[in-house]
Amino acid sequence: MTAPIAPLTQMMREYADPAACPVRNVLDHLGDKWSVLIITALAHRPYRFGELRREIADISQRMLTQTLRDLQSDGLIEREVFPTTPPSVEYRLSPMGKSFLVPLSAMVDWAFEHFPAIKEARAEFAKAA
Amino acid sequence: MTAPIAPLTQMMREYADPAACPVRNVLDHLGDKWSVLIITALAHRPYRFGELRREIADISQRMLTQTLRDLQSDGLIEREVFPTTPPSVEYRLSPMGKSFLVPLSAMVDWAFEHFPAIKEARAEFAKAA
DNA sequence: CTGTATCCTTTTCGATACTG
């Protein structure tokens, strides 16, 4: 169990300058409500803007636009405009975006596996308080 | 690359009820600024409250207390009070907390590996705009 | 259809002061 934490110590050193910390840059995106959902949707196939809007349902247009721009800026997704009338824009995972599915899936697997224990821990904690 | 996304589709279905979504419950903690840093510190050894405060340096007392409570509530860390004078409180990773280091390390590894590409993508994106 | 711009509410979080 010591092997996995080696990169974590590296993160701590790196954190001396928060803006330069790779981990913070990545995790900030995981934390926001929508990035993971968008990446998840695009893991299946490319989507158009309106399709994503319907797929995710309770995302606002504002946040969808903004999150797509952020993901594009980081190079995780690619944006292709089709100059039809009306215009159509397609989003897809970039190769780097696809590679991100691996650690993301590890997190998702862990979450599913331990969620019952987490719920139980919360109930216990609430009872104790 | 299709194998890793299977749990992601499960997440999408689960998201129908956001409060019941295991993934959201876990990733919400990753997103906040301090959880990962605290877990990282505790990966090395147990820490007392004041030690953590110094180790993380720019965390406020308020956020340290709050984040520790959340992690404890989720069962990721354990809290032990030593009734000395002055009192001393020690925090350590629980077994579940230690198991979390595995997917966390996967994310950290990915972040370090791709951070150069991300920075490059951002520069490119900024130039294009 | 695919966005942008603005307003305004909600949430987050640091600073500060105080307690056992």
Added chain:
DNA sequence: CAGTATCGAAAAGGATACAG
């Protein structure tokens, strides 16, 4: 030492209206 309580600034995010 290890917190708790309160306040106010700042940021995030939804709703709405409008544009190419």
